[in-house]
Amino acid sequence: MKYLILIHQNFGAREQFASFTPTMQASALAAYQKLNADLVASGEYVSGEALDADTSATVVRGSEGTYVHTDGPFAETKEMLAGFYLVDVASRERAIEIAERIPEVAAGAAAIEVRPVLTYDWPEQ
């Protein structure tokens, strides 16, 4: 079963991270590297990326045959979609367990959204 794990960072979390001492930054990055390595090793990792700031986004909308592009965040929110993991795991519980290992969570700097992926397969009767 695949789950998309979305990392919604609190507003200003990246500025806060930038203000950390190099040692603190290194330990947070090491926690991420360990998580990545563990997921790859367990064969649960499908993909994952960190995303640039929401201010760098282009939002595309269509109406009456034309497309409108606007620069900047998709929506004004208190959180920013900062990155994601796509994992293939045995259960929702396991996906949640992975979500809890995302370093920002323990620091109270992010909310993680765990979303099941829809399938196109036919259920057995």
Next chain:
Amino acid sequence: MTDASDVEGLLRAVAPRALGALVRRRGDFEDAEDAMQEALLVAATEWQVTGPPHDPTAWLVRVADRRLIDSWRSSSSRRRREESLAFDPDPGPTPTRDDSLELLFLCCHPSLPLPSQLALTLRAVGGLTTDQIAHGFLVPSATIGQRISRAKATLRGARFELPAPADLPERVAAVAAVIYLVFTEGHTASSGASLDRVDLADEAVRLGRLLLALVQAHPMLTRQEGEVAGLLALMLLTHSRRAARTGRDGELVVLADQDRRLWDRALIDEGVTLITGALSAAPLGPYQLQAAIAAVHAEAATAGDTDWREILGLYDLLVSWAPSPMTRLNRVVALAMVDGPAAGLLALDTAATDPTLIDHHRTHAVRAHFLESVGDTSGARAEYELAARLTHSIPERRHLLARAARLA
């Protein structure tokens, strides 16, 4: 020129025997499996041009053995292994010994996580490539590759032999469980004729046939034969309905509404013969009971002719044998077909106290169906809609929403 799919079929048929022989000869499953994958790739292209060799298994063992020796020679562990390479340079003709069963037990080793057992079995025994397995499970090749290499690392030092007699029933059951998971998890919807798009359900049936042949040939496994035959019968009977399971627009067609002329009679006959033989000869078990239930459905000319009393009796046995939440839920459905939807609703309330059933979409779909039958249209609609929200399968969601819309 030989047809690519003929070559593919031949290769996959001889792959487990060839790998078994190579592991027996060189004693290193991890490297032997890699070498055999390379040999299979060479054969896949070469045999299309030259035609298959006289002794395909011996050819594969010879080519894989050469690759294995080359890789050992170039690796740092050279000195350690040089002695074993010094003699016996040519593996010769196909060894008479068949190690496919040992290979299956190794791939379904209890020390491995289930997804790894599936991937390893499909590659080492099924002769599939990592890419083909990845396509089947709809995950990247790297994910499957990692599962396989990690599994092989875990198995380092595991002995290539049959388990102790006391462990045999459990280990055969583990192999059967892996094969059945391949069957149920295979995304049959994405299959096609292309070589990359292997149908995992077909592959599971093929592995089921292999396991049954191996178990039948082994004097110590007589008591396991019934359940392995039951597993194969269950897969054949389920598979026989495949063409009827989806409508013209790809929508889900439930058992009661299926066009039974689309059922594959050859598969049904084979499945019914197998399960009938097993039930009369072997100790009973959950696969045989599930196959027997599928056989009762298969033998009903119309949905209305279904012998639900017989099915309920089989579910009662199955619940006492393997009391899983889904089995209990299916038993409630059978009970309602015998005693009516009101009795079904009562039984469902009891069954649904199980934590895995309480929020399961199937529980709500079943309740919706019962409510619809007793004439509670608005209650049924709400339950269909709730079930639709809870499932993660798009065809099933569409089906449930259509049922709800019909009651609007």
